[in-house]
Amino acid sequence: MKIEINGEQVEIPSNCTTITDLLVHFGLETKIVIIEWNKQILEKSNHDKTGISDGDRIEIVHFVGGG
Amino acid sequence: MLKIGPYEFNSRLLLGTGKFPSFEIQKEAVDASEAQILTFAVRRMDIFEATQPNFLEMLDVSKYTLLPNTAGASTAEEAVRIARLAKASGLCDMIKVEVIGDWKTLLPDPLETLKASEMLLEEGFIVLPYTSDDVLLAKRLQELGVHAIMPGASPIGSGQGIINPLNLSFIIEQASVPIIVDAGIGSPSDATFAMELGADAVLLNTAVSGARDPVKMALAMKLAIEAGRLGLEAGRIPKKRYASASSPTEGWSSI
Numbered sequence: 097m098k099i100e101i102n103g104e105q106v107e108i109p110s111n112c113t114t115i116t117d118l119l120v121h122f123g124l125e126t127k128i129v130i131i132e133w134n135k136q137i138l139e140k141s142n143h144d145k146t147g148i149s150d151g152d153r154i155e156i157v158h159f160v161g162g163g
Numbered sequence: 164m165l166k167i168g169p170y171e172f173n174s175r176l177l178l179g180t181g182k183f184p185s186f187e188i189q190k191e192a193v194d195a196s197e198a199q200i201l202t203f204a205v206r207r208m209d210i211f212e213a214t215q216p217n218f219l220e221m222l223d224v225s226k227y228t229l230l231p232n233t234a235g236a237s238t239a240e241e242a243v244r245i246a247r248l249a250k251a252s253g254l255c256d257m258i259k260v261e262v263i264g265d266w267k268t269l270l271p272d273p274l275e276t277l278k279a280s281e282m283l284l285e286e287g288f289i290v291l292p293y294t295s296d297d298v299l300l301a302k303r304l305q306e307l308g309v310h311a312i313m314p315g316a317s318p319i320g321s322g323q324g325i326i327n328p329l330n331l332s333f334i335i336e337q338a339s340v341p342i343i344v345d346a347g348i349g350s351p352s353d354a355t356f357a358m359e360l361g362a363d364a365v366l367l368n369t370a371v372s373g374a375r376d377p378v379k380m381a382l383a384m385k386l387a388i389e390a391g392r393l394g395l396e397a398g399r400i401p402k403k404r405y406a407s408a409s410s411p412t413e414g415w416s417s418i
Binding site: 139161 | 179180181182183189202203204205206207208210211214217218219220229231232234247248249251252253254319320346366367368369
């Protein structure tokens, strides 16, 4: 399955069916991350309820140092 | 006690978390500053570098109130999007509205800042806009219902200190919400001056992270802010043109 993550085309295995699966795939499950899925910002509690499919556009953002 | 919306803080120093030489030094500096509010930015993650340490993960987040900023936004809509992303972390509901209007001076766009603040207030955020030192803009923001106003002392990261103390004092005089002097602080004396002018708090970052010894500077800033606040509460003496002896003038002539 091909999806867009942070502006880049990424091939992910077909068993990645939810946002939670996607985070596990990239080793991000314990990180503090925020997901925007097809322009929709997701609450953390919705990560495992949100399915992903071919062509989805996903933003994965986090907190970095700033003033 | 510093009160921002529903929150109360003992510390009047808000510390930014950008540009520290290392996470270890940063952690020590945060401890030394005794800051209770820490600012962060929201950025895309490098998903292929998941093992990269992240400063936030080194902190006990229950001990701090996070104040994410909307840095990177140049329109109200962009700022609102960043604020929503930050809130979706479930870690914070305060937002520093930062809408930059000019990339050389990093001065905030007053109209977009006002618009973003209004939109975010409607969504229930605790809104702290970073603004220029414009008195009427501060008034307008206050009327909207923002929870604090954060006028810049001078351009971000410039270390020029308070370049317009008169405007700042006008803002402070008419304020009904906390005034947090944000941006441009260079030295502890700048921070003290801000507090002596009557600011409720100071937000700084580069002055600490860029110092030769950030940990020592964090402590210096904490003390400077406390000194300024105490001085304000104690009430300074008026300035006089001529001298006024501190020692008694009586009982001297016979010696």
